[in-house]
Each structure stands twice: as C-alpha cells, then as structure tokens.
Amino acid sequence: MSCRxxxxxxxxxxxxxxxxxGPASFPPVRPTTLGIIGLGAIGGSLARQAKRAGVSRxxxxxxxxxxxAAAVQQGALDDAPATAREVAHAVDLLVLAxxxxxxxxxxxxxxxxxxxxxxxxxxxxVKRGIVARAEALGLATRFAGSHPLAGTHRRGFEASRADLxxxxxxxxxxxxxxxxxxxxxxxxxxxxxGAHAVVVDAARHDAQLAVTSHVPQIVASLLGNYLARRxxxxxxxxxxxxxxxxxxxxxxxxxxxxxxLNRDELLPALRALEEPLGEVERALEAGDVxxxxxxxxxxxxxxRGLDA
Numbered sequence: 001m002s003c004r005x006x007x008x009x010x011x012x013x014x015x016x017x018x019x020x021x022g023p024a025s026f027p028p029v030r031p032t033t034l035g036i037i038g039l040g041a042i043g044g045s046l047a048r049q050a051k052r053a054g055v056s057r058x059x060x061x062x063x064x065x066x067x068x069a070a071a072v073q074q075g076a077l078d079d080a081p082a083t084a085r086e087v088a089h090a091v092d093l094l095v096l097a098x099x100x101x102x103x104x105x106x107x108x109x110x111x112x113x114x115x116x117x118x119x120x121x122x123x124x125x126v127k128r129g130i131v132a133r134a135e136a137l138g139l140a141t142r143f144a145g146s147h148p149l150a151g152t153h154r155r156g157f158e159a160s161r162a163d164l165x166x167x168x169x170x171x172x173x174x175x176x177x178x179x180x181x182x183x184x185x186x187x188x189x190x191x192x193x194g195a196h197a198v199v200v201d202a203a204r205h206d207a208q209l210a211v212t213s214h215v216p217q218i219v220a221s222l223l224g225n226y227l228a229r230r231x232x233x234x235x236x237x238x239x240x241x242x243x244x245x246x247x248x249x250x251x252x253x254x255x256x257x258x259x260x261l262n263r264d265e266l267l268p269a270l271r272a273l274e275e276p277l278g279e280v281e282r283a284l285e286a287g288d289v290x291x292x293x294x295x296x297x298x299x300x301x302x303x304r305g306l307d308a
Contacts, residue, residue, distance in 0.1 A: 031055060031091070031092035031093040031188070032055075032056050032057065032092055033055075033056065033057040033058075033059065033090055033091045033092050033093075034047075034050050034055050034057070034058045034059070034091060034092070034093050034095070034192075035058075035059045035060065035061075035087040035088060035090065035091030035093070035094045035095065036058070036059070036060040036061075036087075036094075036095045036097055037060070037061055037062075037084050037087060037088075037094070037095070037096050037097060037098055037106055037110070038060075038061075038062060038096065038097035038098040038099075039060055039061075039062040039064075039067045039068065039071050039097070039157045039160070040097065040155060040156055040157065040159070040160070041154060041155060041156070041157075041159035041160050041164070042097050042123050042148065042150075042160075042164070043060065043062075043095070043097030043098075043123070043160075044071060044076060044156075044157040044159070044160025045150075045160040045161055045162065045164035045165065046095060046097065046123075046164075046165070046193070047060055047071060047076040047077055047160070048074075048076045048160055048161065048162035049162050049163070049164065049165055049166075049192065049193055049194070050192050051075060051076060051077075051078075052162050053191070053192045053193075053194075055192060057078045057079075058076070058077050058078050059077065059078065059079050059080070059081060059086075059087045059090060059091060060076075060077050060080055060087065061080060061081060061083065061084040061086075061087045062080070062157070067156070067157045068080035070157055070158075071157055076160070084106065084109075084110060085109075085110060085113045088110040088113040088114055088118075089113045089114070089115070090115075091115070091118060092115070092117075092118055092119070093118065093119045093120075093121070093185075093188060094110065094114065094118060094119070094120045094121075095120075095121055095122070095123065095146075096120070096121070096122040096123070096124075096130075097122070097123050099124075099253070099254050099257055100122075100124035100125070100126055100129070100130070100254075100257050100258060100261055101257045101261070103122045103124055103130055104129060104130055104133050107120065107122070107130065107133055107134060107137065107139070107143075108133065108137060111137050111138075111139060114142075117142075118142065119142050119143070119144075119181055119184055119185060120134070120139060120142060120143045121143065121144055121145060121146045121172075121185050122145055122146060123146050123147065123148060124145070124147065124258075125147050125209055125213060125214075125258055126206055126209070126258055126261040126262045127145040127147060127171075127173040127202035127205045127206055128202045128203055128206050129261055130145055131143070131145050131173055131174075131175050131202040134175045134178075135175050135176055139175070140175035140176050140177050140178045141175075141177055141178050141180065141181060142178070142181050143175050143178060143181060144172050144173060144174045144175065144178055144181045144182035144185045144186075144199075145171075145172070145173040145202060145205075146170055146171070146172055146173075146185060146189065147170065147171040147173070147205065147209070148164075148165055148168055148169075148170040148189070148193070148195060149168055149169045149170070149171070150164050150165050150168035150170075150195075155251050163194075165189070165193035165194060165195045166193070166194040166195070167194065167195070167196070168193075168195045168196070169195065169196050169197075169198060170186075170189040170193065170195045170196070170197045170198070171197075171198055171199075171200050171205050172185055172186045172189070172197050172198065172199045172200070173199075173200060173201065173202040173205050174199065174201075174202075179199075182199050183199070185197075186198075186199055206262050206265050207265050209262070209265075210262055210265035210266045210269045211269050214258065214259060214262055214265075214266050214269070215266070215269050215270060215273070216247060217247050217250065217255055217258075217259075218259070218266075218270065219273075220244060220245050220246065220247035220248045221247070221248045221255075223241075223244055223245050223248070224245045224248030225248075227241065227245065276295070279291070279295055280292065280295050283295060
C-alpha cells in the first residue's frame, strides 16, 4: 500500500455521487487502460508490472508532481494527468493505492467521473470500510477490494519494483452482489500481476489480518520502542533484533490509519497475547525448565513449519 506523501494531498474537492451501479458487464481481464491513484511502493509497482505485462495504456496520479514525472520518465506510465479525476474518467479499471482513509474519500470523489462499465478496486489492508462505502455509493457491482500481501516497510515510488506481486497472494473482497466484479479483478491480479488471487469476505479478511499482520506490526513496534529506551548506549544489535524489528520501520501515519480502522478486531487479538506472555513469565519465575522448553518449542515448531 502506498505511503502517505509529504507536501501533497490525495484529496480533491469531493463531488457527491448519485449515479447507479451501472450494468454488470465488465472490461476484459486485461484492461485496455489502467488507472492508479497513488504512486508509492504498491501503486508504483503495479504501474511497472502492468506495463511489463503489456497493458496498452497505464495512467496514474500522485499529489507529488516529482513522483508523477519520475514514473513517466522511467517508463512505468504512459501519462500522468494533472488531476485524479482525469485518470478516473479515462480508464477501464481504477486502482486506489493511496492510504486507507484517503481511499475512502477518493472513492466517493471519483465515482461520478468513472466510465459506465469501469471497475474499481483498492489495495488497503482493511476491507470492511471501503466495501461498505462502495455499497453506499451504488458501486457494489463494480467494486471489489484488493489486498496484495506484498508490502514493504520502504516508502515512495523509489521503493517500487516490477516484480513485487509475482507469486504473491492477493485477497479480493466482493461487495454485496459484486461477485462478477470480484472475479474480473481477481483475474486481473493473476494475469497482469502474476499473483495468486483469493476471493474472501471483507469481514473474514479483517479478522484474519488483525492476527496475521496487524498484531505482528504492533509487536515489532513494541520491541522497537523497548530497545530504543532500554538498549545500552552504543550496544550493537545482532541480526535477531534487526529481523524482529524490521516492521517497526514502517510508515507511522499509514499504520495509525490501518490499526484504527481495524481496532475492533485488533483489540481482542492483542489481549490474547497476555496469556502466552504470562506463561513465559511464570516459567521464568519458577525456574521451570520443562515449561520454558515447551513454550519455546511450540513456537520453534510452528516457525520451522513455515519453511518446510
């Protein structure tokens, strides 16, 4: 997901959308014209990969003029119009790759400018809010959320690359009655992005990601905060500390939005951490070798299984 830029805003003056969902006929799996709003690591990578995959025309908009210029100069785009509305008006498939809160407002602002049969998706890691917004706007049959599991803690267009989605999993979350649009968008990720698309309900997605993505981000940041305060001055950090705190380098503004948008699922998941933490505390207090070995062994077995 692209990171929030400095010195610019994704939002243009909003326009109320009063149109209908439009006919349930969609462009080909490989769109003739692809539009991307946001040119961070995710949006920029999608532009690069779409051009490499042979999409005829790729347009994008970013609030940073220098970012738009760089994307055109490096061949990731065919054009970078001056406004997001111009992009929305010209494309068969529009991908919102701004931060999640901005995507909610962009969907409403750009809906009136879409072509009649154009499809829309986003790349945020929380899906219930934007799926509900699409339904409220009458876009249910033309929208499906996307969440590519291919992010990076690096930010901006300079962090983009042309193979980011190759082999990655992408969750696709339909709106009510939007199963057809979800199929088309899933096919897009597979044929253009080289990804493996999985269609899943938005609520199930958010519950799962709270545990598998959002809690790990908080734990990495927790450890980063702890080491920042408690590590002795001048102490060297080995690969273990560096590896386990990698996510702590992620964009704070972006993750603030993600965590708040999914807090109802995240809070119970965080509270569930108290039990295993209590187990290791009790084992250490008691000097219980067997309990400590079992606690460590369960985690080791699970982690080794990921690489099997």
